Amino acid sequence: MLRALRDKRILITREENQSKPFADLVADLGGVPIVIPLLKITCRHYKGDPHLLEQLSNYQWIIFTSANGVHCFFEEFNSKTLNDTVKFAVVGHKTEMALKQYGTTASFVPSVYNAEVMAMEYMQEITINGPLLIVKGSRSRMVIQQAFSENDLAFDELVMYETTSNTENHLLLNNTLKQGSPDFITFTSPSTVEAFMECGCDRQVQQAQQLPCVCIGSTTEERARELGFVQILVPNQFTIEGMVEKIAHYIKEKG
Missing domain, CATH: 3.40.50.10090 (Rossmann fold)
Known part of the structure; x- marks a missing residue:
């Protein structure tokens, strides 16, 4: 899977202490991690x-x-x-x-x-x-x-x-989305989806809802669908490794 993510920009929304392993995995496979933690634990x-x-x-x-x-x-x-x-x-x-x-x-x-x-x-x-x-x-x-x-x-x-929602990062998320949409958005819990929707950047959120979003499991998928996301990817294995593998497979299929 060397460089399987092909410089794709991948938004990582999970809590700060847990985001680094995810970001490292994305970078190791040739992706560009955009780390904006939207939750506080x-x-x-x-x-x-x-x-x-x-x-x-x-x-x-x-x-x-x-x-x-x-x-x-x-x-x-x-x-x-x-x-x-x-x-x-x-x-x-x-x-x-x-x-x-x-x-x-x-x-x-x-x-x-x-x-x-x-x-x-x-x-x-x-x-x-x-x-x-x-x-x-x-x-x-x-x-x-x-x-x-x-x-x-x-x-x-x-x-x-x-x-709790990491409201300190709402402005960062807003500015990041204004500068250009990521290729993929990742959600690792229903709470991350909810926090994303609370950022206050309505226009950017509406655009982001059309992007491929990768949900770690079926409960997160259900919440993303309820909140308006339409292109949802769910890995077979409900882990961040499974999420990255799902992204890589999607990229390969789409060319």
Whole structure:
């Protein structure tokens, strides 16, 4: 795939700390990364029930819906406080890799990296005989919770990070779009699509909605379609590597 991206300008909108690996991958394959982080991720310090630390080891499963949730959880709670009986479920490969950084492994990973499949396969494959904890962000979707509730599964939720729009970069995005449209726009979560639409550059946004946009998975694709994007590409593998591969394939097909 040497120079598979052929000097195409690719807009990267994901959060700043996560954008560098994406940008490096684009550059390594001959693309031109345009990095404008449209989200901010801030870990939340737990201020709730003071006995939660003792209760964590009582959960049969702790379920992580993102790598951000893993990092913020283990920054707040030391893994040594958890019993060996606690098992972890993660939504996908990147979240699984984040978990390994803290010296533990996932006992459940769905076959497709999205919340709908995770909830379905988890309930089909796992015998649940203890309490469940879902670790999430402030703007996380409620897919897993809804599925659990419909199947009478009891669970607790723990919000470990805040996801907010990076309004400081709205002007930068506006100016960048005025100077010329990128060849591709990338979205790595529904929140990045929403943040893009909040930039206040209506004319440029309308033009951008006609460009190829690459969404990391089906939930992001759904949100992009709802908000007016019409030329949406979704990789087979819901990772940034899969996104880049999808772009390269599209370029090759279009010549």
